[in-house]
Amino acid sequence: MASGTNIMTNSTEFERLRRLHKVLVMFYEQNISQAKIAEMTGLSHTTVNRLVKEGQERGLVEITVKSPFGNMTDLGAIIAELGRIENAIVVPEVSTDPQITIKSTADAAVAALFETLQDGMTIAISGGVGVSAIVEAMKPKRSYDVTVVPATGGVQGKYYTDVNHVSMAMAEKLGGRALQLHAPIIAGSREARDTLLDVRSIRDVFDTARTADIAVMGIGSVRETTSTYLSLDGDIDRDDVLGAGACGELLAHLINADGKPCDYPANERVVALSLDELRQIPHRFAIASGQHKAEPIASILRGDFLTTLAIDEQTAYAVTDILKGDA
Template sequence: MDTSILNTLAQIAPDLMDEVELRALILERVAALEPIGRRALAARLHLAEREVRAAAEALKRAGCLTQSASGMELTQQGQNLVETARAISGGRRTLSGIELTLSQRLNVERVCVVRGDADIDSGVMEEVARAAARQIRFLLQDAHVMAVTGGRTVALTAEAISVAAPMEITVVPAQGGVGGGVSTQANTVAERFAQKLGGYYRFLHLPDGLSGAAADELARVPQVREPLELVRHADVFLYGVGRAMELAQRRGLSASERDRLAQEGAVAEALGFYINAQGRVVGGGSSLAIRPEDIGRKNRAAAVAAGRAKAEAILAVCAHHPHKLLVADEGAALRMMELLRA
């Protein structure tokens, strides 16, 4: 198959192309392993069983495979499409291999890698957000509270959430205001998630980075104390990962403060904290809500980030804290693989 056609389709409708590649991969694998059950195939492909089930049902409706007690098998129509499916699924197999390797090396339950590099093509960030939006609904099953940070990628994820049946979920901001545009503030992002999910939201009226006696005093105010308690006991925690020095400059830290962070080896920013490559906090943040050491301990943690330049930052956080989900782009994923091999 002409790869230029596939590349064009991926640019025109990347979300649809993801589904096409998944169905092609399942078609090709069923051809090699038939008869095979959905659970067994999901395990071999290191995919969630629900993803395999949905794609298999679509292929069944299209007349490409049958399902029996012994498992899935291809119809003649499906057999006729195997070679084309193999050509289409090549890219997905490569990404699946990267996802599996990162999942094992970082001890992240589910890694989702989107084609492209946001540092080269800004549109890739929107694809990362769409992938995160698809995955986050599954994390929210049986959840009552979700805490979210601000930032552009998390804000785009909120916008990408598809409107469906309302969920009994309360969304709270995991941090106070950090400057920048209102649309990417944690309070605004939490409200947007709640609107899209059909749930509820609570604002956190707390300046980011506040500490000491002033923070303790403010935390006694009911309008602050109550949402803080929700944040601390959130079932799901979705956050973005930033580059430490880039965020330090954006937040107006002095040259001496930035120099100190650089000397401490700060490479990542999460929750307003600056973190070094060993996962240790070296500056910033507030102890009032979630701290980096809380990530994944009492919540289902999900990280989302895009761009090759963020690879070191992603590793600094995800390699040292248990995560249910990591969504990144190919640029970041390939660079993480390089760093892990070094």
């Protein structure tokens, strides 16, 4: 008699599980509404709802959300691995207009930045179009008790992209405070640079920058005749820059293809955090867009200067091709 009871119990349980599985398949795989399932199976809507919940609780259902930007996520992961950084954010191409591309890239950079930003932090920044775009894209939901400090000297005649203007603008957006650095980005000589760095007001700014929690920078190209770097100082000669093996620029330091500082006179006159000091900052964000930046980006990644990179899709493909050649 007991054996018959077990058979009946097992049979009933089997039928209940079969019904449970059928409802889960209809709901999750066939995309049939619970109301329609109730109508098709003769079960009450309450029973269908209960079975769906039971399937979730039993772990019989695994829900996977597919990103519409799945390829971009994969591409970012590849760059992060090849470039040995924590995060590479690849922005899908929405336009061939460079202005729209840099804006979209800046939006993505800001989202990543706000995931890190906390009250009490110090942000060291460079000037430039990319960082200016980041500041423009900032729309914080609250004020942040932060300090924004220049990581480099300034550039005359480049008001809207000058580091002092950009640092003030970022601090205003965040509700924080900004320090100003009254010195050129490249001094007239190595001795002049050393003298400037010994001025108390300048030394104090760089002391604060060295203790920053976050760095936000642009990546510069140097090979095009329109490169901003070539206009930083009257003694910079493009042929000499290329002859020194320069591939990119970071905080006005020329970097070669191996990610090392170039043997170039202007590198000894840069008024900025040193590259070694930069590496000591925990969170180092860079923004770059445009395929002409692919080689500079690859060189910067080889130097282990970044933790996070925001980049557009087409440039990301070009950078990936370059870095795969290193593997």
